[in-house]
Amino acid sequence: MKYFFIPLTILLFACSDNKTVKVKGSDTEVNLAVQLAESFHRYKPSLFISVSGGGSGLGIASLLNGNADIANASRRINEKEMALFREKGIVLDSFIFAQDAIAFIVADDLPLASISTRQLADLLSGKVRNWEPIAGKRLPVNIYGRQSNSGTHDFVKNRLHISFSPAAKQMNGNAQILEAIRADHSGIGYVGAGYVIHGVTKGIKVLPVYTTDRNAAVSPLDAAKIAEGAYFFQRPLFQYFRAKDSLQVRPFIAFEKSPEGQKIINVGGYYPAKK
Template sequence: MKYSFLILAIVLLSCSGNKTVKVKGSDTEVNLAVQFAEAFHRYKPSLFVSVSGGGSGLGIASLLNGTADIANASRRINDKELALFREKGIALDSFIFAQDAIAFIVSDDLPLASISTRQLADVLSGKARNWEQITGKRLPVNIYGRQSNSGTHDFVKDRLHISFSPQAKQMNGNAQILEAIRADHSGIGYVGAGYVIHGANRGIKVLPVYTTDKAAAVSPLDAAKIAAGKYFFQRPLFQYFRAKDSIQVRPFIAFEQSPEGQKIINVGGYYPAKK
């Protein structure tokens, strides 16, 4: 998107008198959204973009009740949520602004170099409660995941066609999962790949994933494989907003789609949206 559109949109927003755009939702997208907001503020110091997480479900609920202007969501809005917007007569607009890959992480001293989707399903569902059958090392499996309002939680569950083990520990966000895995040598967790690319992988190991015994294991950190759509757990990242607020939020969205915005996506450990 050309910068001429970005400049026009900023002028329109300035005329509206609204000086803050509130972005809420997906914890996966928080770091990226903060980077966008900080860079965008340099273009328009009088315009503030506030960013907070809490999960995709919270972001969509906040958009519904008017406490957010943009909802970050690492999943598509579901039918129940859409029905609530229709009941209130709220028309929605959305776009995919980036791609993310889910990284499955374990302690760096767990003797495991890669993992299959079948093994992940067994481990995360609680069918496999000990690492011995996968690694040969007798250790109880401890699962660190997200809460049920998380788009990442839903994505992993749906992709593997499982229900999570009742013993899975529900964490508030990616940072907590990383810390838990560093402290628990028999734990397994899942986070957005962007959280483990820039120095956050101390004490942990990212597991490449394969789908069959004959398939090569693919790392969520392999940009070329992500671009080719070869990683089993890659997904689009969404932003939802009220159609009537299009002029208000469009400047920020235009910046995300600009060349500088695309550079922020790459540097931040995320991947450009597929065209």
């Protein structure tokens, strides 16, 4: 199964009152949301669902401005955003429907089997600009990441307590990062694990991550370790919606919580929400 990320909107047949449930936001979540929406349509064909990406920040802004009914976000809404909702008198509700793991990827011929959080911080901040001290190969480090409105960008930055190097290339989505690393043998990038599990990974290597003990490195593809909460870069995936729209969006959310919805989440390369 291949994932192709293109600007997309999936539209499913309209409900009787001609209202659309618009889901916008996180690029990490967009393919999963499309799969859930397609399956939900077979379960309840009278409901109209629209799914598009663009980043967590865009999804939250669209919810604020009335251009979305559900905002997909791979990060928690921040206080500045919450203040804007309060100014408009909008009460929010939220739902954690899955969890994701961030995969750090390099070219498969880079002589590196795992990486520490300290090494990642040094590389992504620009403190270390050559692979020699980490991989033993004299190559300049090229960083491929997400744009600043991406929840993944914020998550990695905050988890490592860094600011990204000004030289980091800001890509529109996970698929672009995968293609960049495939073409650049001195690159490092980060993507949602679901894109690696079901994407075209020829020429790419996923690096297990450790904090202090190299022998304790954990892969983002290890479902058992994710279930234990053992991977340093795992996170909840959120859906935000206006409380007043609860009745309109609840059928879709209920489907996501159902056994069928949870199966789609697992097969899609994501992990069940931690209880």
